[in-house]
Amino acid sequence: MNFKKSIPYLFASLSILTISSCKKDNEKALLLQPQTTESLKNNGKDSLTVNDTLLLHPKLANTKNAIYSWTVNGARTGSDSVYTFKAVNKGDFKISFKAATAGGEITVDYQIHVWDKYENGFYILNEGWFGHGTGTVSFYRYNTNKMEDSIFVKENPAKDLNPVSSTLQSGVVFKNKFYLVSKVGGPMVVTNEYNMKELARIPSQGGNDWRSFVGINETKGLLSSGKGVFPVDLNTLAIGRTIDGIGGQVGDMIKQGGYIFVLSSTDGIVILNAADNKVVKKIPGVSVGFTRTIDGNIWAAGGTKLFKINASLDVESITVPFTVFGSWGAWHPGSITASTKENAVFIAKNESFSGGTKLYKYIPGNDASLQAPFLMLPTGKILYGAGLSYNAKLDQLLVNTVQSGFGENFSVNNLYFYDPITAAIKKTVSYSGYYFPSVIVSHQ
Structure with a gap:
């Protein structure tokens, strides 16, 4: 046998076998169904904020000659193996990815929630440095754990909260x-709850001394002030005549059922009928309010008493082991929450104004819960303003402090997140x- 002549034939045969094998391998690959090679984080559930982007890229095998498609809430949006989702509007979005070959197809689903710009967090309203500038609105964002400053002016660059003598004092979501x-001649401004864009305002004016707002229904609300309570038309923001029967400065207000609870410097609690703003009852000796417990009772305090008011307007007083001070000299919302x-x-x-270092927790029916402070602030820290607020989303007690002392100490701010059961930071x-x-x- 002539081996030299046989070699070309041998190589030719091997080549045919190799080509045949490769062809079969390729045909086999084409008939394999695409598969995912790793699980989606959190089962494909995620969230982001309006204007943010999210890159989606499922890891797959067996994708030779695959055809890809992406849909968002059923509408086709892409044909690549990766997709960048741009959060334009708030809401819930189902994003579906499909990879198809001759061997079959696979679908991967994502569930994305888009938060509005200032939805995934809470606000802090700041008085501002009196005489140096107006108050500001800060926002704490849950997903970044950071504070964002001056968001009202950032979202409304042509607007302000002047005059500089005013202080931004309270805020209500309704x-x-x-x-x-705002107090001291400042405006009352209405914004969108979630994007902070201004919708309307009661302009700044000398003599204005607004304190707090309470909504009654879609068209009616009340504004408290240093000289009484005024009805306000929520469509036009027109202010009505002072409500009769309420004396002195007026601060916090809260609605429960068919009643409005109003805190007066001279009358204590004044309870109004929400339908006609007529005085129903007065409870003297109260200087701090208001909060509402899960059983529907309204709470306030004054002197050495904590007051519980039920749906029938019956009052129960509980003795506390300290004197409760109001803030009529330089008013701020009450340091009470539930x-x-x-x-x-x-x-x-x-x-006498603010500056506390101790917080008490009262569990109704358990007088022993008041025998000692629930928590004491870290050394050198004192409350400022209302100072405390319960956050339902986090199930935590939020506490604002500044440094004890004067001058530069007021520039040292801390926001503490406390466990409401153990008092641990x-x-x-x-x-x-x-x-x-x-x-x-916080958002309600």
Whole structure:
């Protein structure tokens, strides 16, 4: 046999076998169904904020000659193996990816929630440094654990909260609107609850001394002030005549059932019929309010008493082991709040204006719960403004402090996140600046 002549034939045969084998391998690959090679994080569930982007890229095998498609809530949006989702609008989005070959297809689903710009967090309303500038609105974002400053002016660059002599003192969320209330000649501004864009305002004016807002229904609300309570038309923001029967300065207000509870410097609690604003009852001796426990009772305090008012307007008083001070000399919202998970009230032991270092927790029916402070602030820290607020989303007690002392001490700010059961500090956020925080406002 001539081996030299046989070699070309041998190579030719091997080549045919190799080509045949490769062809079969290719045909086999084409008939394999695409598969995922790793599980989706959190089962494909994720969230982001309006204007953010999210890159989606499922890891796959067996994708030779695959055809890809992406849909968002059923509408086709892409044909690549990766997709960048741009969060344009808030809401829930189902994003589906499909890879198809001759061997079959696979679908991967993502569930994405888009938060509005200032939805995934809470607000802090700051008085501002009196005489140096107006108050500001800060926002704490849950997913970044950071504080964002001056968001009202950032979202409304042509607007302001002047005059500089005014202080931004309180804020109330009502029917997807955010009511920002200023003292000392300042405006009352209405913004969108979630994006902070201004919708309307009661202009600044000498003699204005607004304190707080309470919504009654879609068209009616009340504004408290240093000289009484005024009805306000929520469509036009027109102010009505002062409500009769309420004396002195008026601060916090809250609605429960068919009643409005109003705090007066001279009358204590004045309870109004929400239908006609007529006085139903007065409860003297009260200087701090208001909060609502999960059983529907309204709570306030004054002197050495904590007051519980039920649906029938019956009053029960509980003795507390300290004197409860109001803030009529330089008013700020009351240093009292309540849990939405357990039946419990939290109240600060403030000095004559603010500056407390101890918080008490009262569990209704358990007088022993008041025998000692629930928590004491870290050394050198004191409350400022309302100082405390219960956050239902986190199930934590939020506490604002500044440094004890004067001058530069007021620029040392700490926001503490406390466990409402154990009083353990879960987190601390420190930031600098002359903010003078008045009140924390969470989405309802």
